[in-house]
Amino acid sequence: GENVEQHPSTLSVQEGDSAVIKCTYSDSASNYFPWYKQELGKRPQLIIDIRSNVGEKKDQRIAVTLNKTAKHFSLHITETQPEDSAVYFCAASKPASMFSGGYNKLIFGAGTRLAVHP
């Protein structure tokens, strides 16, 4: 099955610096790659996603890049702020089964704890 590896497990940056989190996936059939942010004690929330027909996507201070050949994708956060401090999860998915229709079974990485220091 799909395996998603995420690095680093912890990341500490100064406010205003950039942060980069990298993920690799094992299944070349995966076609959807979301990123979730989870603040302490809260639920994961989708912050950005990318599909396999796109190489890069940007939304204000966050961007995601995808390299299908190398099977890796990355989250880039620029001009970091203290409120960016959280755990970030990458995920990869592909159609789950013959019964799944449009459903993609979502497999997550282990997470990166980002700390932004003022």
Place this chain on the structure above:
Amino acid sequence: NAGVTQTPKFQVLKTGQSMTLQCAQDMNHEYMSWYRQDPGMGLRLIHYSVGAGITDQGEVPNGYNVSRSTTEDFPLRLLSAAPSQTSVYFCASSSGVPLGGYTFGSGTRLTVV
């Protein structure tokens, strides 16, 4: 529109007890999933459903059962609780159109003693 609602928020069980974690969504989403979250291990998929009457196993299904009799509800049953099942459980749903776009519930923190 409440989104994804999970109950209870907290639960303590004794080893060997059974219980059901409830999950309901009011967004008419076809796709629903259960994840468990353990420190350093991310979110691991337990079971998922692609519509009423259709369920399948995820990465870590042992010790858990699910059923999907309606579009709205997707309960997770722990058959005989074990300390290894101490975790935070999240239910999530998606319309699948466009692909992805999962909405998570607020979670259930389960402790098995």
